[in-house]
Amino acid sequence: MDIREENNHISETMQSEEAPSTSEDAAVDILGQTSYPLPPPPFPTGIPAPPQPASDPQTGGFVSNILPEPAPPVHQQLVPLMGSGPAHLYSQPATDRQGQLRHPKLNVVGIPDNMRQYVHPVGELHDVPLWDFVTPPPPSNPQLPPSFPTGAPAQSSLDPWTGRFLSHTLLEPAPPVSQQLVPLILTNTATVPAHLYSQPGTDRQGQLRHPEHNALGIPDNMRQYVRPAGELHDVPLWDFVTPPPPSNPQLPPPFPTGAPTQSALDPWTGRFLSHTLLEPAPPVSQQLVPLILTNTATVPAHLYSQPGTDRQGQLRHPEHNVVGIPDNMRQYVHPVGELHDVPVRDFVVPAPPSNISTPKKRKCEARQYEDRLYIKKPPNAFMLYLKEQRPKVMAELNTTGSAAINAVVGKRWRSLSKDQQAKYFDQAETESCRHATEHPDWSTKENYGKKRKRTRNRTSSTASASEPKQEAQQAKRLCVTPAQTQPSSSYSVVKEPLKQPQRQPTVTNLPHQQSACVQLQNTQTTADAPVCQVNPVLPASHMDFSASASLASSAPVQLQKEAPFVSDTNEALLSVVEQLDPLLTSEQFQQPSSPLIGPQLSQTSLASPVYCALSTLYASPDTFFKNQKEPIGFADIQHDIWPILPVTPQPDTLSCSNTPKYSPISPFSLENSSPSKLLDSFVAPTECQPMSPVFSETAKYMMSLLNDLEPGPFAQHLQPSSPQAGWSSPESDQSCRPPNHSFLQTLY
DNA sequence: CTACCTTTGAAGGCT
DNA sequence: AGCCTTCAAAGGTAG
Incomplete structure (x- = not known):
């Protein structure tokens, strides 16, 4: 007889029989016993009951594992225990007062279908199949208390029917420790789950202990999940309850859920959340x-x-x-x-x-x-070097003393070449600019006095550090500015002392999150206002900012005290840079072999050479070209670059130095020239040689962008410097206008 | 717990 | 302008 037939038979039997009016009557009918308060179920005999199929086809409710055969006496049955009594004692389909499930019709053990996953046969006793609970799935109810802090799987102690912790061990001798689901407490008479005990004390490890038995009890953070449930052996019993809303101040406040709550209060701060x-x-x-x-x-x-x-x-x-x-x-x-x-x-x-x-x-x-x-100072170049070298020196010297390590690193630092140090100055500059961007109102004096003042041994300090001090003072007089495209020598050392570097007012307003900086030098030796002089970030080999060629010292241009590109012009230039950079760093222009094209061009920033060159040109074309003592890097241009240049260099252009013939522009054309017109003449197709398609497109686009630029105050007030003798004018050399592509070459 | 040691460079105050 | 002081990092050490 298979299961289905068996169930049908059971149903027919049940329906054909006269239904008892009450559970008690049914118990009497079945067992013939009236003294038993609740009749034990006619538990099946003979054949071990396999896992039962789905719901009772007749009742739609529970399927009993009852078999037609008479059940053995109650005292012979070993049945699953639930709560404080055998599970089969419950007969009602709904939960009783204890929340236990009952069979809808028969006053017999009824394992609900949806609960069968939680029980499994464990054997037989007196030909009666025994069932035991299996580990229920993890509770999905978020209201369930947390797992009990024990090495044993606490999940197993959960009653899968109610979500409560099972306490069936109460009616039986304690199982071996290895099978315990909860911590046990040894009492005088039995081994009892620890969570049954109340009013524990706390031992040295913070574990709660029973006051009388000095056993592990209910941890303090679990006490909110239990409630008194009676007594056993004169020991108060506790049962688990649905945990209250987390109000324990020791626990982190709950985070807001995904959906906006009624209250926008931040549970962390009590403030309103954005x-x-x-x-x-x-x-x-x-x-x-x-x-x-x-x-x-x-x-x-x-x-x-x-x-x-x-x-x-x-x-x-x-x-x-x-x-x-x-x-x-x-x-x-x-x-x-x-x-x-x-x-x-x-x-x-x-x-x-x-x-x-x-x-x-x-x-x-x-x-x-x-x-x-506390906002710390940005690290200087040496600090960055120190940070990098400390682990190495620490390993080499096998010491952790910072003082000794710093001394060694300091010595190494002084032995580095300027090019080697340039890397760290570059990083320090970046850090400084980022710091200035993020803390525009911060200055070093903010931290002045915040640290404990050190009472240095002045004599020893000056004696030991006199030489480095002088070096430092000397170095302080050097203007170290970032350069582009030459990683190993990305700094051009300028002997001309820098004016006090002004905090760039434009940096803080940069739309770029990316750190970006341009070293802006003062063009006005007496200017108090944040007057800026663009220091074009150009290859050091191509731009000379020595004192003789210093913008500050040699620019005869009438400059306003307020730098124009600090304001709207600056934004316009940035806009152009943003569009030009990706254009000019396109594949055609990315010639790794060329020293004119650096790896940093992909970064649109104030440090962009495009920006710097444009800024200088825009502010003072006269100065811009005057500082180019020689045609920009003709000798360095690789052969693969030539095709994209608009002209073919003449032999004498390779070594000439600021000869009029190859000056970027004649005084004539400089006169009354706006920057846009200036650039127009630079990139306009020459009669000498047609431009490559790529360059032509680039040139056109640059022109379109630059023509949109409104002339800034500098340009408006620009007065050409005195014409220099020997400069050729377009009129004097109409046959083949000198190629004025040096600007673009300067850019890259 | 706090300052010091130890280095260089940057920055600001003071003369 | 030049000098002086402080502070960035960092970990052991001394008071």
Whole structure:
């Protein structure tokens, strides 16, 4: 007889028989016993019952595993235990007062179909199949209490029917420890699950112990999930309850869920959240967290560290100026890595409750808070070198003493060539510019006096460092400016002392998140205003900014005190740069063999040579060309570059030096010339040789862009310098106008 | 717990 | 203008 036939037979039997009016009557009918308060079920005999099929076809409810054969006496049955009694005692389909499931019709054990996954046959006793509970699936109910902190699988102790913890061990001797689902407590009479005990004390490890038996009890953080449920052996029993809303101050406050809540209050700070903070967040430690919209990504708010405070008191990341981690939440996160170069933090398990917040701790917290508001100086070139070299020297010297290491690194630093140091000056400049961008109002005096003043041994200090000091002073007089395209010598050392570098007013308004800087020199020796002089970032071999050719010293142009490209013109130039850079760094122009084309051209920034050259040209074409003592890098141009140039160089152009014939433009054409016209003449097709298609397209586009530029104040006030003798004019050389492509060559 | 040591460079104050 | 002081990093050490 297969299962289906068996079930049909059962149903027919049940229907054909006269249904008992009550459960008690049914028990009497079946068992012939009236003394038993609840009749035991006629549990099947003979054939071990296999797992039952789906629901009862007749009742639609539970399927009993009852078999036609008479059931053995109750005392012979071993049945699954549920709660405080055998599971088969329950007969009602709905839950009883204890929430236990009952069979709809028969007062017999009925394992509901949907519960069969939680039981499995474990054998027989007196020809009665025995069932035991299997490990239920992980609870999906988010309201379930957390797993009990024990080595044993706590899930197994959950009652799969009710979501409560099973306590069937109460009616039986404690199983071996290896089979325990919960911590056990040894009492005088039995081994009892620890969670049954109440009012525990706390041992040295913070574990809760039973006051009488000194056994592990209910951990403190679990007590909210239990409630008194009676007594056993004069010991109060506890049952698990649905955990209350997390109100434990020791636990982190809940994060807002993905959907905007009624209240936009930040659970961390109690402040109102901006709407961007309530957007769905990617799961971080299975949490939904507030989000921060950066320029590049949407990042969970808690990823940000070292926040500062903005005007609204919101903590912000010092580098990204976004809302960061509230101060009272920092104890719950720890660094786990980086994301988008941003320190990433993850949640940590809350520390056990500390008894008292000691003054010492408060002092540390206060210091940390101060540290977060403290904006450090950007590192200088040596500091960057030191940071890079310290691990190496540490390994070489096999020492960790920073003082000794620093001395060695300092010595190595002084032995480096300028070219070798240039790399670190470049990095330092980048760092400085980024620092200035992110903290436009910060200055070094902000940190002045914040550190403890050091009482240096002045005599020894001066004696030991006199030589480096002089070097430093000498070096301080050197103007080190970033150059382009030559990584090994990306700095051109200028002997002319720099004016006090002004904080570029345009940098802070840059639309680029990318760090970008142009070293702007002062063209006005007496200017107090942030007057800028463009220092074209050009190959050092092609541009000479020595004192004799210094823009500041030799420019006869009437310059306004206010730099024009600090304002709208600057933005216009930037716009042009943004469009020109990708154009001119296209494949046709990317000639790796050419020293004129550097690897950094892909970066659209103020450091772009296009921008710098344009700025100089736009501000002072006269100065721009005057400083080019020789035609720009003809000798360096590789053969593969020639095809894209508009002209073929004449033999004498390869070595000439600022000869009038090859001056970029004649005084005649410089007169009354706007920058756009100037550039127009540069890139216009010459009669000498047709341009390559690529260059032609580029030239046209550049012209179109540059022609859109409104002449700036410089150009308006531009007065040509005195005509230099020997310059050839278009009129004097109409047959073949001198190729004025040096500007573009200068750019690249 | 805090300052110091030790280096170079940048920046600001002071004379 | 030149000099002086402070602070960036960093980890051991001394008070």
